[in-house]
Amino acid sequence: MSILRWGWNDYFEAVWKKEERENAVPARVVAQSRGIWQVAGDFGECPADAAGKLRLAAEEGADWPAVGDWVAVELRDGGSAALIQEVLRRQSQFIRKMAGKKIAEQVMAANVDTALLVSALDGDFNPRRVERYLTQCWESGAKPVIVLNKADACERPHEKADEMQKVALGVPVCVVSAKTGLGFDAVEKFLVQGQTLVLLGSSGVGKSTIVNRLMDRTIQEVQEVRESDSRGRHTTISRQIFILPGGALLMDTPGLRELQLWDAEEGLAQTFSDIESLAAQCRFSDCNHTTEPGCAVQAAIKAGALEDWRLANWRKLQREQEFLRRKIDPEARHDERQRVKVLMRGVRQMYRDRKKG
């Protein structure tokens, strides 16, 4: 199957052409588990190992190959095995801090174009929870789409959609029922051939049910790989990227759904752009937006233009950021912020283009 089917595009073509890569071909990581990967490309699909120099350089941090990555591989044994030489520069990445004493980053999903942020319209409905996913999404470089599921179990789904739109500031909101199929034509607009999607959201909101519906009853051949990794352990991994009937790619990796915030400062500013722009109008530049005279944020709350829980939520997320910031090595943080800045510039440009178009 051609790499175009796996989402190869002009961006990666340009990255690839920048350097000489003797004996290497491009491939996409379609599954990952500990020290082994499954890669797909023009040659087909096969298990892959990381080349020694990559292992040394990456040390399982952000440079470690993740599901969705485009990599340069050297094929072995006539294409039945591969060695990953290099991870091509990502277009987007979902990162989470790794558990353990030292904070380190782990890429949960790479090169995601669109994230469907799923929330349920029944008893559990909570727009504030979506803010967190939105923040992570802006930070990753993927485009967010909010999917409100279980419309069949809700009396006034569109009132709740309006409520959601207030937190979502310009992000598309789709009202669906995975049970009845209602509203899926609106979601399908975002399933573009060659584009990669993920579903994010709390447990029980209906992500698996949505996946089943998107797959359109096609029986997904689940290819399992049994391989011994570098330490001789035997592991089984299944493919974590699926090709939907229309050609869009759906990524489903373990753990991605329980993302935690990483250094998402830029994303935070985007999600709360209304508060950020109010705060810029406060009389004092170091205003805490509590009792200071000339506070534009408090004025907006009094005037009913801003809801106070949004300010509270903004503060809470900022405190989390503050906590992480103190723990992160300043130099690494600088690099990461530069990277995010560049990414966000791209995202903003995309949204401007979209408005124009």
Ligand code: GDP
């Ligand atoms: P996940 O944890 O996000 O993957 O959620 P599941 O897909 O497992 O769904 C959780 C529960 O919600 C299951 O009992 C589903 O049958 C139910 N569910 C999913 N979608 C809908 C829907 O559109 N309407 C209703 N009423 N129930 C749904």
Ligand code: ZN
């Ligand atoms: Zn203020």
